[in-house]
Amino acid sequence: MSSALIINVHEDFVSGAILEDGELQEVFDEENETIAGNLYVGVIQKIVPALNAAFVDIGEGKNGFLRISDIGKSYIQQVLGAKHPQEGSKLLVQVKHDAVGQKGPQLTCKLSLAGRYVVYFPLSRVRGVSKKIIQQCERERLKSLFSKVEKNEGIVVRTASEGMPMEMIEEELQSLKQEWQQILASFKKSRKVKLLRREPTAIDYVLRERLNKNVDEVYVNEEKAYELVKQEVKKISKSIMVHFLEGDLFERFNVYQQLNLLQRRTIDLPSGGYLALDTTEAMTVFDVNSASFTSGKNHAELAFKTNMEAAKEIARQLRLRNIGGIVVVDFIGMPSKDYYERLFKKIRESFEKDPAHVELLGFTRLGLFEMTRKRRTPSSEQLLFSPCPICKGSGRVLSTTVVLKRLSNALREIDLTQYGSVKINLHQRFSGYVEKIKELISAHKDKVKLNFNHTDPNEFEITLSKKA
Numbered sequence: 001m002s003s004a005l006i007i008n009v010h011e012d013f014v015s016g017a018i019l020e021d022g023e024l025q026e027v028f029d030e031e032n033e034t035i036a037g038n039l040y041v042g043v044i045q046k047i048v049p050a051l052n053a054a055f056v057d058i059g060e061g062k063n064g065f066l067r068i069s070d071i072g073k074s075y076i077q078q079v080l081g082a083k084h085p086q087e088g089s090k091l092l093v094q095v096k097h098d099a100v101g102q103k104g105p106q107l108t109c110k111l112s113l114a115g116r117y118v119v120y121f122p123l124s125r126v127r128g129v130s131k132k133i134i135q136q137c138e139r140e141r142l143k144s145l146f147s148k149v150e151k152n153e154g155i156v157v158r159t160a161s162e163g164m165p166m167e168m169i170e171e172e173l174q175s176l177k178q179e180w181q182q183i184l185a186s187f188k189k190s191r192k193v194k195l196l197r198r199e200p201t202a203i204d205y206v207l208r209e210r211l212n213k214n215v216d217e218v219y220v221n222e223e224k225a226y227e228l229v230k231q232e233v234k235k236i237s238k239s240i241m242v243h244f245l246e247g248d249l250f251e252r253f254n255v256y257q258q259l260n261l262l263q264r265r266t267i268d269l270p271s272g273g274y275l276a277l278d279t280t281e282a283m284t285v286f287d288v289n290s291a292s293f294t295s296g297k298n299h300a301e302l303a304f305k306t307n308m309e310a311a312k313e314i315a316r317q318l319r320l321r322n323i324g325g326i327v328v329v330d331f332i333g334m335p336s337k338d339y340y341e342r343l344f345k346k347i348r349e350s351f352e353k354d355p356a357h358v359e360l361l362g363f364t365r366l367g368l369f370e371m372t373r374k375r376r377t378p379s380s381e382q383l384l385f386s387p388c389p390i391c392k393g394s395g396r397v398l399s400t401t402v403v404l405k406r407l408s409n410a411l412r413e414i415d416l417t418q419y420g421s422v423k424i425n426l427h428q429r430f431s432g433y434v435e436k437i438k439e440l441i442s443a444h445k446d447k448v449k450l451n452f453n454h455t456d457p458n459e460f461e462i463t464l465s466k467k468a
Contacts, residue, residue, distance in 0.1 A: 005215045007206060007229065008249040009222035014202035017255050018210060024258040025353075026319050027380070028206065034377045035060060035095045035105060037114065039183060039197040041190045042066075042093045042107070044085055054085070055104070056093060059193040062104035066093060070109040074123045074152055079109075079184065092187045092196070098377050113176045113197075116208045117161040117169045118145070120176040122184075126154030132352070133162045141166070148173055160212050160236075168235070207232045214353060217241045221249050262321060262380060265395075267313060273306040275313060279381070283326035286314055290332060303332040304339050308346050315350035324356070324375035328368050347371075390456060398458045400430060407460050408440045416444045420467040423449045427457040 006017040018026040042056040045063055055063040071091075076082060079092050097106040113120045127146050129139050142157045148170060149155050161169050183196050190196075200208060203225055211218070211232055218233065218240060220226040226244045233240045250256050261267075267275040276287040288310040290302060314329060334340060340363060347369070351358045354373075361370040387393035407424070416422060422444065424437065431452045438445040454461055 002216050003214055004217045004219060004253075005206070005210060006249050006253055006255065007203065007218065007220045007222075007225055008255075009203075009220075009225055010248060014206070014225070015250060016202065016206040016210065017250065017253070018215075019253060019255075022253070023316070024255060024320060025316055026210075027255065027259065028202070028210075034098050034199070036098050036377050037199040038095050038195060039111065040093055040095070041187055041192070041194040041196060042091045043193055044087050044089050044091060047087055056091060056107055057193055058093065058095070058105070058107070059195070060099075060105065062099050064093065064095065064105045064107040065103070066091070066107040066109070070107075072109070072123070075109045075111075078123060078152075079187065090187075090190070092184075097375075100378060100382070113180060114208075115158075115172045115176055117158055117164060117172050118176070119156040119158060120149075120173060120180065121154030121156070122177075122180045123152070124154040125152060126156060128156040130157060130159040130161075132159045133157075138162055142169075145169060145173065162213075164235075203228065209355065211236065211240075213237050213240075215240055217243065219243045219245055219249055219253070221245055221247060259384070262384065267317060269306065269309040269313060271305060271309060273309065275310055275317070277317065279323070283328055284318075284323050286310070286317075286327070286329040288329065288331045300335050300339065303334050304343070307331045307334070307339075307343050311343060311347045312350045315347070315354065318373055319354050319356070321380045322375055322377065323379050323381075324373050327371045327373060329371075330368055333367055390458065400433065403430070403458065403460065404433065404436065404440070407437070407462075410460075410462060411441055414462070414464070416441065416447070418467070419447070419464045421447050421449060421465040423451065423463040423465075425451040425454045425461040425463070427454045427459075428452045429457055 001020050004019045006019065008015045008017070013029075015029045016027070017024060040058040040060075042058040042064065044054050045057050046055045047068070048054070052068050054066045054068060056066050058064050071085060076084065080089075083089070085091060091109065092111065093107040093109060094111050095105045096108045099105045110124055111122060112124075113122070127143075129142050133139055133142065142161055144166070145155060145157060155173065157169075179197075186196055199205065207229065211229070213236060216239075218229050220229055220242065221244070223244070226242070230242050233242055245252065265277055267277065269275065273288065273290045276289065278285045278287075288307060290306045310329075310331065314327075317323070318327065331343065334343075344360070344362065348360060351360070357374040359372045361372070363369050388395075391397055403426075407426075422441070426437075430437070434450060437450060438448060441448055
């Protein structure tokens with residue numbers, strides 16, 4: 001499977017996309033404002049003991065939410081100088097998750113500095129190697145980096161470190177350590193709310209987080225970015241091809257066209273089945289349907305093939321739409337345990353390239369598949385779309401029968417004999433109900449004038465004019 005990274009620069013805005021065999025897998029955009037990962041000098045506005053939490057002003061509009069349990073002993077000693085935080089105290093905090101809806105950003109005092117090869121934890125005793133690095137000998141080689149951090153520090157070795165020279169990884173670690181000392185010194189001097197460290201720009205983010213050995217080709221449409229990509233590719237793999245193309249690459253590779261499909265609730269599967277996707281406050285639910293797909297020796301084979309296609313597509317949709325939280329999938333029921341084991345294997349394989357942390361919990365007694373996916377930034381739906389001002393995001397409006405009944409009741413309460421003309425304004429969808437509307441006021445239909453330019457399909461407007 002060919003994987004391509006698209007870096008599209010348009011009027012100084014950077015957008016990126018990942019395609020596999022021409023099919024869109026992920027999209028990221030500099031215009032999508034995110035503060036996740038940023039470090040701030042914050043000030044505690046309020047401590048709520050019942051929530052065991054504090055609300056902290058970081059200068060980004062809404063106060064951030066911080067769990068008190070995040071403020072550990074090491075943090076108090078090294079950052080606050082042994083002073084326990086109280087309302088009005090300043091804190092060094094990091095944004096864990098962006099603000100969503102009415103909720104402010106989630107904050108943490110478990111600070112981390114991310115590089116391409118490692119994540120450095122200056123205040124936590126974390127030790128780890130990416131689970132996506134499978135070979136035991138390589139894991140052992142990278143574990144030698146643990147000795148490069150102090151007892152009270154932590155390090156997680158990222159997937160990009162696999163096969164890279166140890167000197168290069170150690171150099172990045174030392175650079176992160178030096179940066180931490182500068183951040184700490186700046187915090188101690190600061191008296192006001194302030195941004196101390198911003199996450200990289202879009203181009204730096206794309207190169208750090210998405211340019212790896214899984215990428216076969218990179219396409220760039222801007223000369224400075226092209227040179228930067230070539231330099232980074234030399235550090236990773238000589239097999240990655242870098243191409244310079246002029247013009248809008250999202251248009252050229254049909255990215256815009258594929259993004260338009262994100263508005264759809266249903267997603268077609270190759271063999272004729274489809275997925276139905278519904279997002280609630282608590283979770284995201286996928287329903288797998290065979291629909292017009294009827295080829296196969298029996299029901300079990302049909303269900304298995306549809307489910308296997310659905311597993312791959314669900315992984316793609318979660319990554320593409322950047323959906324996080326609890327995910328439940330209602331696969332088509334299958335008669336054999338062997339089918340479920342093979343399906344679970346397919347699900348696990350489908351999520352291997354997902355950069356987010358995914359936990360596959362398995363099937364419940366009802367046959368529903370449960371999983372979780374963590375993300376730090378808003379979903380594509382929140383960034384690309386806004387709720388309909390009419391239906392408020394429900395996707396439904398009142399039926400024509402209900403609206404016409406309400407119109408009938410409203411007209412019945414009016415003594416139409418007192419008026420010379422009656423103007424009724426309805427939404428365009430009622431234009432096929434002219435005769436039915438006039439039947440509501442058959443005795444006065446000659447004085448009725450109908451218009452169909454009302455903006456709200458749930459409402460109507462009655463205008464009465466006195467007799468001359």
